[in-house]
Amino acid sequence: MLRASFICLLAACLGVSATAQQAKPETKTTVQARPESLRAGFITPSEVNVRIDPDVRTFVVMAALNVAGFDYETGGQPLSPARAELRRDLAKLDPSVKEKLAGFYKAHRRQGVEEAADATRYAALSVMMTQPPGFTIYRSPEHPIPGDLEPLLGFVDLVREFYVKSGIRELLPKYMKVGEAYAAAYRVPVGTVIFDVLDYFHTKPETVISMRPLVVTTGDANTRKQKSTVINRTRTRQVFVITDPLLAIDTSTVRGDILNQKDDLLARKIGDDYIVIVGPSRAPTADAVRQAMIRFVIDPLVERHLKASLEYKDQILKLVASVPAAATQYSNSVYLVIRESLAQATEARMRRINAVSNRGAYSEDDAVSDLAEAYLSGAVLSFHFYDSLIGLEKVGISMEDFFDQMVATAKFDREATRPSEFEPIVARVSARRSTPSKSTGTRGAAAEAAMGAMAAKIMASDDLIREKRFKDARGMLEEVLAVEPNNARALYGLAQVTTQTASAVELDPKSDENDKIQAQHDRLERAIDLYRKAISNASKESERWLIQWSHVFLGRIFDFQEFRADAIEEYEKAIALGPNVPQGAYKEALEGKQRAAGPKQ
Numbered sequence: 077m078l079r080a081s082f083i084c085l086l087a088a089c090l091g092v093s094a095t096a097q098q099a100k101p102e103t104k105t106t107v108q109a110r111p112e113s114l115r116a117g118f119i120t121p122s123e124v125n126v127r128i129d130p131d132v133r134t135f136v137v138m139a140a141l142n143v144a145g146f147d148y149e150t151g152g153q154p155l156s157p158a159r160a161e162l163r164r165d166l167a168k169l170d171p172s173v174k175e176k177l178a179g180f181y182k183a184h185r186r187q188g189v190e191e192a193a194d195a196t197r198y199a200a201l202s203v204m205m206t207q208p209p210g211f212t213i214y215r216s217p218e219h220p221i222p223g224d225l226e227p228l229l230g231f232v233d234l235v236r237e238f239y240v241k242s243g244i245r246e247l248l249p250k251y252m253k254v255g256e257a258y259a260a261a262y263r264v265p266v267g268t269v270i271f272d273v274l275d276y277f278h279t280k281p282e283t284v285i286s287m288r289p290l291v292v293t294t295g296d297a298n299t300r301k302q303k304s305t306v307i308n309r310t311r312t313r314q315v316f317v318i319t320d321p322l323l324a325i326d327t328s329t330v331r332g333d334i335l336n337q338k339d340d341l342l343a344r345k346i347g348d349d350y351i352v353i354v355g356p357s358r359a360p361t362a363d364a365v366r367q368a369m370i371r372f373v374i375d376p377l378v379e380r381h382l383k384a385s386l387e388y389k390d391q392i393l394k395l396v397a398s399v400p401a402a403a404t405q406y407s408n409s410v411y412l413v414i415r416e417s418l419a420q421a422t423e424a425r426m427r428r429i430n431a432v433s434n435r436g437a438y439s440e441d442d443a444v445s446d447l448a449e450a451y452l453s454g455a456v457l458s459f460h461f462y463d464s465l466i467g468l469e470k471v472g473i474s475m476e477d478f479f480d481q482m483v484a485t486a487k488f489d490r491e492a493t494r495p496s497e498f499e500p501i502v503a504r505v506s507a508r509r510s511t512p513s514k515s516t517g518t519r520g521a522a523a524e525a526a527m528g529a530m531a532a533k534i535m536a537s538d539d540l541i542r543e544k545r546f547k548d549a550r551g552m553l554e555e556v557l558a559v560e561p562n563n564a565r566a567l568y569g570l571a572q573v574t575t576q577t578a579s580a581v582e583l584d585p586k587s588d589e590n591d592k593i594q595a596q597h598d599r600l601e602r603a604i605d606l607y608r609k610a611i612s613n614a615s616k617e618s619e620r621w622l623i624q625w626s627h628v629f630l631g632r633i634f635d636f637q638e639f640r641a642d643a644i645e646e647y648e649k650a651i652a653l654g655p656n657v658p659q660g661a662y663k664e665a666l667e668g669k670q671r672a673a674g675p676k677q
Contacts, residue, residue, distance in 0.1 A: 118267045119274065125283040125314040126270060126369075128262050130255025130321075131338075132248060133211070134353060137202035138322035139251075140231075140238045141195060143169060144177035148191040150325045156356045158254055158321035165247055173241050177234055184227055187621065187659045188538055196329035199320060199353045201225050201232075203336050208245075211236045213337070218345065222333045251321065258319040258356070265362040266317060273369045276426060278474040281369075282376045285311040285348070315350045315372050317365060323355025328364035332371055347375055370422050371415070374475070378415045381479050385414055391488040395456045398492055400548040401536040406454025413456060414483065420450035421461035425469075445505035448498040452536065459494050460486045534565045541569060546577045564614035568622050571606035574599060575633065600633050621659040624650045628661040628668060635672040644669055 121128055138146075142159055143166055149155050155163075186194050204225070206212045211232055215221060221229065238244065274280055287309040294303050316336055331351040335344055350368040354361060378385075389410050396406050396413060406413050424443040431438035443462070450458040464482040468475070533552045540549035550573045556566040581587050581595035607626045614622045631646035650665035 117271055118264070119270045121263065121266050121270060121317075124270060124274075124281050125312065126266060126317065127314060128259045128266055128317040128319065130252055130259060131202070131316075131318045132208060132252065133205050134199050134202040134318050134320050135248070135251055135255065135322065136208060136211075136239055136244055137198050137205075137231075137235055138195075138320055139166070139242075139244055140177055140235050141181065141198050142322055143174055143238070143242075144181035146181065146191070146195050148195070148324055150192060150327065153325060156321065156325055158251065158356070162247075162251075162322065166242060166244070169242050173234075173238055177238065180231055180234055183663070184231075185659055187625075191658075192324040192327045193329075195324065196327060196353065197224055197228060198231065199318075199323065200329060200331050200334060200351065201228050203316070203318070203331075203338075203351050203353075204334055205232065205235075206337050208239055209236065211239065219335055220346075222331075225334075254321045255319050258321060259317075262317065262319060262354070262362075266365050269362045269366045270369060272426065273366060273373060276422070276469075277373055278472065279373065279377075279476060281313070281373045283313050285313060285376065287311055311344050311348055313348045313372065313376075315352065315365075315368055318351065318353045320353055321356055323353070325355060326357050326361060327355040328361060329353050330364050330368045332368070332375075366426065367419070367423060370419050370426075374415065374418055374422075377475060377479060378411060378418065381483070382411055382414075384480050385410055385483050388483065388486065388488075391486075392457070395488055395491055396454055399452060399454065399456060399495075400545075400551065401452050401540060402454035402456070403539070404543060406456075413454060416450065416453075416455040417457035418461050420447060420455050420458045421465055424458075424462055425465045429469075441501050441505050444498050444501045448494075448502050451494060451498070456491060457483075457486060459498075460491055534563070534569065537566075537569050541572055544576075546573045549573050550577070562609070562613045564610045564619055564622060567606050567610035567613065568626060571603045571610060571626070571629070574603040574606060575629065597637075600637065604630060604633060620653055620657045621661075624653045624657050624660040624662065624665070627653075628664045631665070631668045635668070640672060643672065 139162055142162055147155070149159075154160070185191070200222075201213075204213050204221075206214075213221070213229065213232055290307040290309055294305070314336070316338075329352075331353075332349075333346060334349070334351060335346065336349045336351060350372050352364050352368045354364060392410050392413055393408065396402050406416075424446050427436075427438045428440065428443050430436055447458045447462055461482060464478075464485065468478050468482075471478075533556050537549040537552040537556075540546075540552070549569065553566045553570045553573065556563055557570065560566065577599075579595045579599055582592050582599075587595075607630050611623050611626045614620075614626075616623075627646045627650035631643040631650070634640070634643035634646060647665045647669040650661055651669065653660065653662070655662040
């Protein structure tokens with residue numbers, strides 16, 4: 077029943093993918109020889125080490141997550157057939173197992189992150205596990221756990237218990253057939269995307285990397301009777317496209333920072349595997365595969381040309397330093413800046429080519445908006461590479477031959493002026509992508525554009541606060557409040573920054589102790605005022621989490637000031653909002669009421 081219904085869904089959703097192809101650039105004269113299958117508009121995925129299959133580990137982990145309370149479905153749609161069927165199959169699960177899974181899931185929901193995207197972390201974690209029933213993750217300096225997955229390691233033991241006690245093993249054949257049908261439907265779209273990417277770059281991916289030879293010496297070290305044997309070594313690079321029916325509809329994730337534990341890890345390093353995990357969809361969703369394939373092709377190329385690129389290290393890192401919201405990892409990595417800039421530029425160019433050829437909706441403004449997001453994150457050469465790639469499309473040489481010139485022609489003073497150019501375009505695109513306003517006048521459109529720009533700044537400030545870059549976050553939040561003085565998110569963020577940023581008087585060792593105490597008191601009073609304004613301006617429907625957390629943070633400040641009665645009053649207000657506030661602070665409120673706490677945030 078399930079298999080039939082789900083395959084019918086796939087047929088309806090993905091049937092057009094057999095003929096859908098991304099548009100090709102203008103006809104070019106190629107330099108490198110390419111596989112014969114490239115000339116047919118499709119390349120068999122396995123020819124370039126692209127594997128398309130469901131994965132037992134991912135299925136089991138996502139089954140556990142669905143049991144744990146992952147009930148979100150894209151756009152408020154009903155759950156996909158497989159997820160609905162799974163709930164019926166596991167209706168008699170041991171309540172204690174379900175309770176532990178639910179407790180972990182709720183405790184590790186990330187504030188401000190869409191639930192479908194947050195759930196993909198668990199899918200990524202599954203790929204790092206050994207096969208069942210072990211579900212073991214091996215840690216080593218060579219294979220570190222990414223920062224966003226580290227907090228989820230405690231889920232591994234719960235998955236192991238779930239696998240043993242739930243009866244999920246007996247359900248595997250049924251659900252794996254669903255995943256296999258889904259994988260079969262993806263073969264043509266993936267093969268077409270592979271062709272498009274390789275055709276665009278005029279190259280082929282490096283699936284095998286030569287390593288430094290291993291020299292083994294045998295014989296007596298004290299005599300001349302020694303024999304040295306040189307052993308050639310290689311690393312294999314692969315793309316794994318994992319089809320999983322238990323993700324939310326139209327959800328996908330791409331990871332290049334983990335290795336698939338399915339294979340031997342000894343002869344591989346981070347970057348050799350690209351993991352693409354895709355959920356059910358009612359339309360071909362090859363975008364994630366294209367993102368992975370672009371990086372799969374360019375990673376070795378960027379590394380090969382890194383020595384020449386390092387000639388511009390000072391200019392590149394200076395440009396990154398001028399972008400307040402740039403992620404920390406870009407601040408000292410020329411490789412990462414160039415790799416991500418080229419990847420983002422290529423993605424935008426290929427989408428534009430496709431849109432022009434097929435009358436798609438991805439406009440030049442859309443490309444600028446996406447490049448701006450990349451630029452602000454630290455990929456500061458995205459615009460330069462985007463413009464350069466237009467030249468590549470015209471001359472038709474391989475990226476290998478084009479790369480050094482592309483980097484060398486960067487005008488860093490020009491790149492520093494990009495934000496002043498893209499800000500109005502980003503605002504325009506943000507307004508268009510948001511829910512259409514009933515107002516059709518110029519004033520209404522301008523208000524929508526400003527609202528989109530402010531939302532982008534608030535999101536950027538959230539990242540800065542998580543990175544403890546409070547000075548940069550304060551500047552962005554104050555810009556928002558200058559335009560929207562009652563913006564609850566900005567008030568809440570500025571309250572967090574104020575609480576955690578000591579004033580100059582407090583930090584000055586020469587300051588009088590009484591002056592320090594007064595300065596701290598004034599700072600915390602400002603934070604209290606900001607939290608209260610955030611509460612009064614927050615939406616009672618969509619921002620209940622903000623209200624609940626604000627009451628908890630107020631309680632902690634009052635506890636710090638030794639106003640216990642006032643603190644308890646705030647905790648009780650948070651508790652009154654209930655335990656079911658998504659991304660809320662109910663547990664923290666209960667703990668605060670039970671015992672006094674300082675302003676730890």
